[in-house]
Structure formats: structure tokens, C-alpha cells
Amino acid sequence: MPESSSQSNSDQRSTPELRGRAGRMLTEKWFSYLCVATATSSVAVLCWLLYSILSHGLPALSWTLLSNPPEPDPEQAGVRPAFFGTVWVCAMCGLMTLPIGIATAILLEEFPPKSKLGGWVYGLIQLNISNLAGVPSVVYGILGLTAFVSMFGLFERDQDSQSSGFELGVTYYNQFFSEGDRAILIPVENVDDKLSVVSEGMEAYTFARDADGATIVDYSKLVPTEINVITYDDPYPEDPAVLENTLFADAEAGRVSQKSWYYFQVPFGRGVLAGAMTLMLVILPVIIISSQEALRAVPSSLRAGALGLGATPWQVVRTVTLPAAIPGIMTGAILAMSRAIGETAPILIIAGIVYIRNAPQHLMDDFTVMPLQIYNWTSRPQEAFHDIAAGGIIILLAILLSFNAIAVLIRQKMQKPLS
């Protein structure tokens, strides 16, 4: 390729007659070979990539991989928490991003600026969006870490403090183990109170028991109990039934909490909501740009028709432009969501590498996502983990593939002719 181009350059300088027709055809031929070779190579690379993943991952693919938590033993490890983490984070992200993104696109496309200043602001927003689309996603992760996880440190209390700035839907307990080795839970009024202050007559709970007398460790099924506080001077009770509820006055407590499904805290901490909002930052520009393109594709004659009938700009959008653009917007949104599903770096910054056994229970719960779990396994030295990582990749790619299939379907089925 370098030879041929330099040759044609030197040819250009000489008179055209000197250029052999045969030479030109030869260049042409070689160049077309080069093109075909290049095009083939990208197909080959894709095949190589797929082969590499399938050869590692297919043997690892099993029901265990889908349904288990990421056990330390690769034979037993699975992606269940990561799968549900992905579902939670991406659903939240979509719910937040779609309205904002579509609204911004509508503003820019359907409500032309009315003044010079307005035009300037629109230009700024537009420029800003195209630049935001180029910001590396890891930078959004850093922003999310500061803005959502710790909220600029605005709610930081002193180091001893147990709670964060603001909480909703949580009950804290001081948990003691009685002399009879039974858990005694005393609700905590003020989270910052000292851990172990215990006196007789306090409101106290303990775990319920099932029919066989086995303890049910479930904080939502506590039963009230009477406690019996003794000091070292008191006689030590012998009766096991009394011992069960007996605490020394200076007993050591641990702090436990029971969080409802609507548990909410400010700052958000390293939870699902912070992850979703960070992903929102990543895909917002993508959704805005694709929605703008979809709106732009609506023929302006339709807008003129509605305006001519006395519709206001918003009525035009609501009744004509938006319905006509919805298939395009949905296609773009689904593609943006598949980007969000595959995005790893910002989630890694937000969630860190943590061992998660359960699907998230509330918006502030710790979480992991599919690509993060894959990264986790890939970065371990053992081959066995690479294989389950590949298995995870196959699951991830299957999800993405179905998303893209939906997008294609929408494009084909819903896209009606508009004029």
C-alpha cells in the first residue's frame, strides 16, 4: 500500500501520458485485494473472538453457573447476584435516563430558541452533549463516587458515628448474646448512642423459634422478650430458661440493622442507586443523541400540518412528532441500555470488588453486575476461573444479543412510513 500510493503521487507530477494504463490497473487491482483482505480480517477477528469465548465458556455453562452465588470454588460458582445486580442497576438507570434524555432531545429539536441568548445556550448544550459522549466512562465513575456515593462528603459525621446522614426504613438493634447463648435484640432509638447500655425492663426482642425449637434467624420475625439483667454480685441463675434471657449489665453488644425494601439513605453509599445514577451519566449523551436523530427523521411537513391546525409546540410533540419518533427513540434507547449492561469501569469504581452472595434487596444495597463478576474471575490466575468467566461472558452476550434483536424487531415492525 505505501508503495502504490507514493507511486501514484510521483505519477501525478509527471505528465499523464507517461502513466501506463497497465500500471494503473495493477494499482487498482492490488488496492481492491487489500480492501478485501482488510474486510475479511475484521470478520476473522470476530470469529476468533467468538471461538475463544465459546471454547472456554461452553464447557463451563451450566445451571449452577446461572443459579449460584460466586462461591470461591469455581466448580460451584455462579452469577446469580451479578445477574440480579445488572437487572436492578440497568432498570433503575433506564427509568432515570430515558425521561431526561428524551426531554433534552425534544427541547433541542422541537423548541427552537426564541432569542439570541437562547440560541447560544442551545449551542452550548449541544456542544456539551457531543463532548460528554467522548468522556471516558471511568471518569464518570469517579464523578459518581464523589457525587452519589459520598455526596461530596457533605454528610460526613465523626468517625464513631454508625449511621450516614439520613436514613429511612431501617431499624437498628443492639444485639447481645445472653448467658444462655440466645440473641437478644434491643431496638436503638438514637444510632449514635453507646453500644452497650442495658437495663431491666427495656424493650427487647429475640429470634422466633420454629416448631422443632430451632431459631429462625430472620429480623422481620422477631418476638418480644423480657430480659433479666444481673451484675457480678448477683447470684448466677442456674435455670436454663432464665439463663436464656439473662444479660450482664456490662454485656458487649454488636450493632445490627434491619432494612426494609424501601430503605433509603443519603449519601447513597456504594449501592444500586449510586451505580444506576453513574450509568445514567454514561448513557445520557447516547440517548440524547439517538433521540435527536429519531426526532429529526420525522418529516417537518407533519409538524407544519399540526402547527397549521393551531397546535402549540408541546401539542405538536405530544400528538405528532413523539408518536412518530417513538420507534426510533426506543431503538436508540435499547442500544444505549445494552451499552449500560456491558459497562464495567464506572461500576467497578462505584461498587468496588466485593463479594456479594445475594441479589440486591433495596436501592442502597451492595451489588455487583455481570461484567464486574466477569472481570473479577478473569483477573484471577487460575484457568478454572477463566473458564467460568467465559461462561459468564456467554450469558452476558446472550442478554445483549436479545436486546439487539428487540431493537431490530422494533425497527422493522413499528417503523411505519411517515409520509
Added chain:
Amino acid sequence: MVPRINSMNTVTKANTVTSKNTVTTEKEAFAGSPTIQTATPTEISQEQFALEILNLDSWYGDFQALHGVTIKIPRNQVTAFIGPSGCGKSTLLRWCNRMNDTIAIARASGTLRMGDTDLLSKSIDVVDLRRRVGIVFQKANPFPKSIFDNVAFGPRLHMKANRSELADLVEWSLRKAALWDEVKDRLNKPALGLSGGQQQRLCIARAIAVGPEVLLMDEPCSALDPASTLAIEDLMDELRTQYTIVIVTHNMQQASRCSDKTAFFFEGKVVEYGPTDRIFTNPENKQTEDYVSGRFG
């Protein structure tokens, strides 16, 4: 070859610059009407004019598209605007219901009155105006909805009509637009499935469903076959008793057949305006004569 590319670049650069300039020239306030130049006094009282256009100038950026246009459009008659392409007919039409508001660089000065309402005033409610002055475009533009929804579009926006009233209104409009018999069995079918001529009549039905006083039609037949054209001409004949119709047309026969008054435009000016018979049989102006007899344009 290389110089060609260069020259092309410079040309495109120049374009960019001008377009920037035009963007910066802002749409200004529609300056209040200057002294109204009373045209030759007529015996017709003001009441009978649907639209009075006096000394209207209009610009797109720095380009002046209309120069001192003065036309009084009589009520419940058909007025035709004729003239070569680019002479400003559509521009004038689009001022009459302020469709030009959607073009940031368009502005106008002069007087454009409908009764006592100054249509160029900044404070006027364009939504209300467009309800009173309907418009039909050159290319039929039905919404990608059902036939019924197309016609009911305007009433749904503006009226408190219930379901049966809406159905009445749709039927009535489609009858007026001479489309009812063709579509009454498929009102819920997509409007885009209609033929070109039917689509254009649907657009007319859609426009009259909001009960406008004036109907503006910008070359409504230019994309249609002769049969559909004829249908629309019949329709105008039917509508003229109730509506003031302004039609832009390139078709001389159409203008002479359908209109009561004709205005001949040339390069942004009204060269001649008068009863259609006179314009076509005995024009005062040489240019008009040349144009109507097909010698240019």
C-alpha cells in the same frame, strides 16, 4: 482537479459565513404598522374583506421576499395568487396564519389585518389565529394516524366535543371535502393508505374541521393527477360560499376557472390585482399579460 476542490471549499466556507450571519439577524418585533397607505377608495365596506394586506414587506434574513404588498382579500370568495416560482406567494400566505413564525430568520413589517386583529402583532395568539385561518400545503401531509384521527385532530385540540359530536364533525368535514363516500367504511384505517388526491382532500377536511374563516391553500393540486385536481376544484366551488379561500397556483386554467379575484406576483411585488376575468382577458400590465398567456414563467 485540485483547484476544483479548493474552490469548492471556499464556496462552502462562504456559505457557512452567510448562514451564520443570517442566524444572528434575529427575528425582530413585528414593528407596528406604519402609516396606512389607503389604496384607491372603493365602495366595498371594510366588513366584506376577510384579510387586508397593506404595504407588507417581508425578509428572510437580509433577503427581502416581499416588497410593499397591498391586497384586500374579499370575504367568501376565492382569491388566486399566481406568479413564477420564488416570487413570494407562499411567503405571503404563510404570514396570513403566521406559519412563518417557525422560520427564525423570517420577519415582516406593514399591515396585515383580519377584521380588527393585527395579524403581525407580537401579542397575537397564533394558536387562535391558526384555528381561524387554516392552511393546506402543497404536499399532502396527513398524520400517520387513522383517517378519523386525522380529521378529529384539530377539534380534539380546540373543542370540548364529546365522542358523538366528534363523529358528526368528522363526517361533516369529510362530506365537505367530498371524501366521505370514499372513506366512510374505513375511517379507522391509516390515512397514509389513501391515494395522493384523497390525502389532499383529507388535509382539506382536517383544516375545515376546526371551523376556520379563511382557508389558505398553497398549490394544493400541483402534485395531483388531473382527476384529483378536478375533485379539489369542485370542492373549492362548493366551499366558496362559506369560506374565504386563498389559493396559490401555477395552473392558469385553474386560477381562471376557480377564482373570483387574482393577484399576479413578480419578484416580491404585486404587479396586478383584480377580478379574475379582467386579469385573464384584459390585463393592464404587460408582464401580467405575458405571464397569463404563458409567454414566460
Added chain:
Amino acid sequence: MNTPESTADLNDRVRSILAADRRSLRGVRIREIGVYAVLVLCGVFSLLITIAIVGVLLTETLNFFRSDEVTLSNFLGSGQWTPLLGSTKSFGIWALISGTMLVTVIAMAIALPLGLITAVYLSEYAPRKVRAVLKPVLEVLAGVPTVVYGFFALVTITPFLQWLHGGFNVFNATSGGIAVGILCLPTVCSLAEDALQAVPSSLRDGAYGLGGTRFDATVKVILPAALSGIISAFLLAIARAIGETMIVAIACGSRPQVTGDPRDEIQTMTGFMVQMAGGDVSNFGIEYYSMYAVAFTLFMITLSLTMIGNVVRRRYREAYE
């Protein structure tokens, strides 16, 4: 078909419907203003994101430089990046920048020529059938999550490189670079193809009309005419490669050093951030703030590249539209 009476009836009814009170425009207008306000808020939100990014990165970077252990001259002048070494901390960003540059150069050596040739092929040569295969292949390549490319680089490319040449480390710049290159190829290709397609057909026809071969027309007329678009495609792809995180975090290792040896383990700016996020670093230490300083550097580099790329792109779009 319909009796005159029923038509007259209809006329009467419609007359009264049309004469009835219209919907008040006041509510409509208030809603219009409300909707517009909401839309403007959403539009301004995207501006806030930028302001927040700049604000957060700037303040935390300033906090970083305020520390006694850090000097600007060390940051900008040194090639030693050892924030986690207790006694001899050094914050020489060049160690990370050099790693990033090495990976980017390798990636671009693959993505730019291949992407451009593929774009030329798609736009000027390819028969429709080939297009129908190639376009989806590129779309799939563009849609594969980066963590998958990271896996591919570590598990497949690296062993392949080691098989070719024994000197490759388990973690090395080349394998990450190749994967980043594959990732960027569709970006280059689709942006460059846009630029080629934007060349006016008159120019294209003129070139073919003069009897040149397709290659002549492409190299002498179409490529020069699309040059600014192609440059913008290159710039955007470079920015993408610089910001790419997971591939380099997985495949390139974590040893920050200034080296030109593509077989060696390196660390990029993004790789360092991932290391910090994955590790257990207290939220207040100097090494934690160093993450912001690195993010700020990365942001400034990619932002300027994207900005120039977008300006160039807008220029050619305006020129042809």
C-alpha cells in the same frame, strides 16, 4: 344514499358544535410554559454534569497538590509512579501517560489503517452483499462489552503473542493494545465512512468521469475532500483508546513505568484508577486523591481530543449540507 334531511340535520348539529365554546387557551398556555420549564431543566442537567465533573476533579486534584508529599514538578516531571510505596512515594504522571501512549499507539496502528481502508471499501467498492455482512460484523464488534475484549486479550491474544515470541510478559502492552485497536476499529470505520459519504456526488462523478480508476478517484479526490472528516474520526478514536479502561486493566498489568517495550508490563492512567477502586484504599489518603489527579489529566486529554474532533466534524458537515 343519504337523505337531504339527514344532511341538513348534520349541518345543524355541526353548526352548533362549531359555535360552542372553545377550550380555553389559558390552560393550554400554562401547560406549555410548565412543559418548557421541565424540558429546559432536563437540558440544563447535561450542563450540570460537565460542571460537576470539572468541579469535582479540580477540587480533589487541588487537595492532592496541597499535600506535602506531592509537588507539581514531581507530578509533571517524573516518570516514577509509586503512590502505594510507603516510604518512597513518587507521583510522576509520565509513568502512566507513557503506558497509555504505548497502548494507544499500538491500538491506532491497527484501528486507523484498517478502519480507514474498510471505510473506503464500504463506501466506494463493496458490493451490496459484502456490505450486508460487513456492516453487522462491525456493529457487533462495536457492541461487545470491553470486559469481553479484556478477557480475549488476556486469555487468547497474550498466549498467541507468547507463542510467536518468547519475550512477552503475561501482562503486556501489545495484547491490550491489539484488543483496544479491534474495539476502536468500528468507530474509525463508521465515522470515516460518514465522512466519505458526505463527499458530494458531483465531485465523485467528476472524478470518475475523468476516466480515472476507482483507486485514482478515491486517493486523489474523495479522500482529500473527506480529509477533515477522517481526521476527526481519528481524533475521536484516539480519545476512545486513551479512555479505554477494562481491557488495559485486565491485560496490561499494573507496573507503571516509562518504557517503549511493547512486550513489557505497564500501567495506564485508567488502569491505575481501576487498581485503586478495586483495592482497599482509605478515602482520605494521598493515594486516594492521586486517583483524582490522574482522572483530571485523563479528562483533559480526552476532552481536548474530542472537542477538536467534534469541531472538525461539524465543520465538514456544515460544508456539505
